[in-house]
Amino acid sequence: MGEEGDDTVGVVLAHKDLPFRMGDIELQKPFPPSTPFAESLNTVRKEWVFHYKLLRFEWTRDHYIATLFGIAAFCLGSISTELWSGGDAKVSGLDGVMAINGFQFFQVLLSVLCWAWFAYQAWVLFPVMRVHAISLLFMWNGLIGAQIFFHRSNPSFPMGFQLADMMEGTLFVLIVFFFLFFFWKAVVETRDLHVEVNHLHEDVRVMEAELAEHSLKGWSSMFGIWVLMVLISSWAGIHHVATYGESNIGFLVVHLMTGLPAIPLLMFILWYPQRMLGSQAQVRTRAAVAASMEMEGASDGPASQVAACPECKAPSKVQRSAKGELVHPCLSPGCSTLVTVGTKCATCKQDMPSRIECPACGVNAPALDYLPDQEAW
Numbered sequence: 001m002g003e004e005g006d007d008t009v010g011v012v013l014a015h016k017d018l019p020f021r022m023g024d025i026e027l028q029k030p031f032p033p034s035t036p037f038a039e040s041l042n043t044v045r046k047e048w049v050f051h052y053k054l055l056r057f058e059w060t061r062d063h064y065i066a067t068l069f070g071i072a073a074f075c076l077g078s079i080s081t082e083l084w085s086g087g088d089a090k091v092s093g094l095d096g097v098m099a100i101n102g103f104q105f106f107q108v109l110l111s112v113l114c115w116a117w118f119a120y121q122a123w124v125l126f127p128v129m130r131v132h133a134i135s136l137l138f139m140w141n142g143l144i145g146a147q148i149f150f151h152r153s154n155p156s157f158p159m160g161f162q163l164a165d166m167m168e169g170t171l172f173v174l175i176v177f178f179f180l181f182f183f184w185k186a187v188v189e190t191r192d193l194h195v196e197v198n199h200l201h202e203d204v205r206v207m208e209a210e211l212a213e214h215s216l217k218g219w220s221s222m223f224g225i226w227v228l229m230v231l232i233s234s235w236a237g238i239h240h241v242a243t244y245g246e247s248n249i250g251f252l253v254v255h256l257m258t259g260l261p262a263i264p265l266l267m268f269i270l271w272y273p274q275r276m277l278g279s280q281a282q283v284r285t286r287a288a289v290a291a292s293m294e295m296e297g298a299s300d301g302p303a304s305q306v307a308a309c310p311e312c313k314a315p316s317k318v319q320r321s322a323k324g325e326l327v328h329p330c331l332s333p334g335c336s337t338l339v340t341v342g343t344k345c346a347t348c349k350q351d352m353p354s355r356i357e358c359p360a361c362g363v364n365a366p367a368l369d370y371l372p373d374q375e376a377w
Helices: 002-014 038-058 061-078 093-098 102-125 130-152 167-198 204-213 217-243 246-277 286-296
Strands: 319-321 326-329 338-340 355-357 364-366
Touching: 038 217, 038 246, 061 102, 061 246, 102 130, 102 246, 130 167, 130 217, 130 246, 167 204, 167 217, 167 246, 167 286, 217 246, 319 338
Parallel strands: none
Antiparallel strands: 319 326, 326 338, 355 364
16 A cells, blocks of 8 residues: 555656646536447547646647747738639739739748748747748648649649549649658657656556556547648638639638638647657657667667766766666676666566665655756656
């Protein structure tokens, strides 16, 4: 009973930087068990509630300002009387740009500046996700480019489409979805590694509880919704331009209704993994991590990270290996093999506990507490 109590306290302390936990969220009106996929739907809804509450609690003025700049950039680039009048289909390229009147030209420049500021703010606010922030913006533009190819020979696409006219657009879509999938996979696998390293426990039930606390089902569904919104917005916007005339204003409305919510959704998609994984994480797939370690020639060497007792700050032999695992020299006399915490020594079969005793002050603390703290849960 005493050991179980210590385990519970350790889990709570690991989440002390959160105002509340996902496990504390209760749905007021959950789907009854008789509803198809009730458990999965309730899990996603529960995570959405947790996301919303945490977002309201932690988002700062900078997050909202960046979102407003993104919305302004989208509106300035989408709403233009130049498009409502149909434009001149015979003028293109640089001549087409020069043919835009002064106000519309200023509006285009202002939209570009707002997009640039939005990208810069995403770069600053999400240091862990900064490369992915820029890549997701490129993916958005890639889907718009695909729709341009689809509508180039068929302004009413997808009505009356010809497979021969879809080669370039299809190639763009496949490339974009390839990179989107690997972005999602990188976030999920980085989460898995984060739980394995930072919440290692010899009790499988505790590990399962931690994995549930770090669930990404709600985030993944939001990411899927964002991709769908961007896809519909891109099609509607290009369709509105390709078919000309005020009679097609409905496509512009669809473009705005799906594109505008995609801005705050993109901010959330970038913010949540960083909040979960901490400011020192690197969002990469396991294959990328393994390749990086192989290139650096450090597949078996320990990573340099200073460990110290959480109470007296005396140096500790706890290390983090290049694979991200916590290791400590074997406690058996005469054996100095580095053993992963929570497993058995490969040499003498001695168990390595998940809690390490400090030789200086005698405090018994989880191995993770000997390493520097990270802003994560």
